[in-house]
Amino acid sequence: MEETTMRTVTVGGVEYSYPHGTPFRAIAADFQDQSPYDILLVNRDGKLCELHKVLDRDCSLKMITAQDKPGIQTYERSAVFLMLKAFYDVVGRENVERISVEYSLSSALFILARGNFTLDQALLDRVEARMREMSAQALPIEKQTLNTDDAMELFHKNRLVHKAQLLSFRINSHVNVYSLDGFVDYFYGYMAPDTGYIKCFGLELFENGFVLRLPTQKNPNQLGDFRPSRKVFRELYESTLRFEALNASNVAELNTTISQGGAMSLILAHEAMMEKKIGDIAAEIAQRKEVRFVMIAGPSSSGKTTFSHRLSTQLRACGLRPHAIATDNYFKNREDTPRDENGNYDFEGLGAMDVEQFNTDMVRLLDGETVEIPSFNFKKGAREYNGNFLTLREGDVLVIEGIHCLNDQFTHSLPKESKYKIYISCLTTLNIDDHNRIPTTDARLLRRIERDARTRGYSAQATIKMCPSVRRGEENNIFPFQDSADMIFNSALIYETALLKPYVQPLLFGVPRDSEEFIEAKRLLKFLNYFLPIPADNIPKTSLMREFIGGGCYHV
Numbered sequence: 001m002e003e004t005t006m007r008t009v010t011v012g013g014v015e016y017s018y019p020h021g022t023p024f025r026a027i028a029a030d031f032q033d034q035s036p037y038d039i040l041l042v043n044r045d046g047k048l049c050e051l052h053k054v055l056d057r058d059c060s061l062k063m064i065t066a067q068d069k070p071g072i073q074t075y076e077r078s079a080v081f082l083m084l085k086a087f088y089d090v091v092g093r094e095n096v097e098r099i100s101v102e103y104s105l106s107s108a109l110f111i112l113a114r115g116n117f118t119l120d121q122a123l124l125d126r127v128e129a130r131m132r133e134m135s136a137q138a139l140p141i142e143k144q145t146l147n148t149d150d151a152m153e154l155f156h157k158n159r160l161v162h163k164a165q166l167l168s169f170r171i172n173s174h175v176n177v178y179s180l181d182g183f184v185d186y187f188y189g190y191m192a193p194d195t196g197y198i199k200c201f202g203l204e205l206f207e208n209g210f211v212l213r214l215p216t217q218k219n220p221n222q223l224g225d226f227r228p229s230r231k232v233f234r235e236l237y238e239s240t241l242r243f244e245a246l247n248a249s250n251v252a253e254l255n256t257t258i259s260q261g262g263a264m265s266l267i268l269a270h271e272a273m274m275e276k277k278i279g280d281i282a283a284e285i286a287q288r289k290e291v292r293f294v295m296i297a298g299p300s301s302s303g304k305t306t307f308s309h310r311l312s313t314q315l316r317a318c319g320l321r322p323h324a325i326a327t328d329n330y331f332k333n334r335e336d337t338p339r340d341e342n343g344n345y346d347f348e349g350l351g352a353m354d355v356e357q358f359n360t361d362m363v364r365l366l367d368g369e370t371v372e373i374p375s376f377n378f379k380k381g382a383r384e385y386n387g388n389f390l391t392l393r394e395g396d397v398l399v400i401e402g403i404h405c406l407n408d409q410f411t412h413s414l415p416k417e418s419k420y421k422i423y424i425s426c427l428t429t430l431n432i433d434d435h436n437r438i439p440t441t442d443a444r445l446l447r448r449i450e451r452d453a454r455t456r457g458y459s460a461q462a463t464i465k466m467c468p469s470v471r472r473g474e475e476n477n478i479f480p481f482q483d484s485a486d487m488i489f490n491s492a493l494i495y496e497t498a499l500l501k502p503y504v505q506p507l508l509f510g511v512p513r514d515s516e517e518f519i520e521a522k523r524l525l526k527f528l529n530y531f532l533p534i535p536a537d538n539i540p541k542t543s544l545m546r547e548f549i550g551g552g553c554y555h556v
Contacts, residue, residue, distance in 0.1 A: 010060040025051035037065035037220045040074045051193045066220030078192040085183045086130035091117045100434040107224025108211035124203040138196030142179045151175045162433045165252035188436045235488040240429045248494050251432045251530050258532045270494050282314035290417045293398050295405035298424035299474040301448040303491040303544040308401050309554040321395050327402025329374050330358040334381025348473035359413035365392045406481035423485035428492040450503045451548045460507040464517040498534040
């Protein structure tokens with residue numbers, strides 16, 4: 001009898017022995033009682049592995065739950081697969097024309113469904129009941145490899161045209177697909193081993209579609225609060241319509257346009273759309289004669305600086321005289337800056353700003369006085385006065401950009417009618433295909449990786465590492481105030497990922513394989529593989545993308 005080879009598995013610094021060929025699911029089961037959340041994947045020596053994979057070498061394992069970013073992404077994908085299968089079961093595949101997962105919206109995914117059925121809460125209740133039935137049955141989610149041509153034929157047959165179109169740009173001769181009780185689909189990323197792992201979800205009607213409510217990374221065992229921003233939703237929906245009008249509602253359509261030589265006209269059309277929107281905002285500000293302060297805020301890498309310049313140009317065209325003020329110049333001196341729970345300076349919170357001095361200066365300007373505007377010396381960590389005097393006269397407006405510009409506590413002394421608040425964010429609605437969405441955080445991260453490398457000398461690894469703290473600052477100081485804005489401006493450009501690909505790809509390959517950031521870098525590299533590249537030659541010098549790739553006409 002052949003002797004079983006034993007393998008050494010190190011978990012949490014402790015060594016364990018398992019037979020060669022043991023499924024990772026069996027190993028994960030031995031450690032499940034150490035976590036209140038289901039183990040969805042394992043990290044084997046820096047590489048994510050699904051639980052159906054088997055042990056084939058000595059290794060270190062880290063258990064991945066939905067409290068980890070790859071885990072919550074796996075949960076989301078698996079929940080979408082479960083929902084799609086249930087929807088087809090309840091309605092009948094022949095009655096479904098199209099189901100598309102559009103974008104994330106307040107701990108939920110907004111989904112559009114078209115076909116020979118009436119979309120109401122009663123139907124959604126039946127779909128949700130079917131999802132719960134399949135969850136209780138713990139049906140296997142199986143991975144299989146198909147010839148790419150066979151997969152394209154399968155998706156055409158099942159009327160998943162965009163998936164087939166996307167695969168036509170695939171160089172590899174084979175593709176991995178997932179099947180659930182006879183329903184086959186393609187997903188970008190890993191999946192749970194069976195439907196029993198997907199327990200927390202809900203379906204609700206919303207606007208002209210519905211939402212799949214999901215848990216959060218912070219608490220994977222209960223649904224996240226669903227408090228959507230109606231203003232952000234409307235901007236997302238309008239952007240979807242704009243992308244559809246350009247015949248580029250997903251990556252497959254975008255690649256088709258690029259491959260057929262239509263990139264230039266696409267770039268010019270979208271840039272024209274964006275310029276018209278900025279012009280419309282400037283015209284509205286000009287009509288509000290009492291507005292003297294244009295307040296601009298948005299999350300990292302939204303393109304706030306270029307937007308401010310372009311808006312200023314349009315304001316001049318409307319007969320106004322804009323003056324730029326950066327709220328960074330009103331940071332408290334370093335010794336007065338509060339610290340966070342870890343003892344580090346908290347530059348993100350409102351407490352880091354000299355709110356009273358800012359209000360005093362702005363009120364004096366509003367009253368017609370001449371004010372010396374400070375500048376902040378970041379090397380010295382101190383505010384300085386260098387003779388920058390400003391007086392507000394008829395037709396003058398201040399264009400003020402900063403993290404707290406939507407927070408009325410920051411401008412508490414200024415009359416409401418004197419402020420026009422703009423929330424800017426990269427709200428991408430371009431998705432890989434109908435069932436694989438692109439998070440807006442991915443779009444901003446790609447922008448930031450290139451900008452940080454070009455202007456600050458940061459590696460992609462350093463930028464990825466900073467993401468969680470940046471995100472916390474946005475959740476505390478920006479997102480809660482987005483609905484208070486007079487205008488939502490979407491800075492996402494339909495072609496930007498194709499443009500950024502040649503810039504960001506080499507930087508991501510530079511992330512060390514043994515680093516914690518490698519998993520995220522590898523995910524982004526796989527994501528970029530779906531896109532055909534666009535050269536930067538034809539990008540206008542005024543484009544918002546020039547803030548990230550360089551070569552623009554503005555000083556940013």
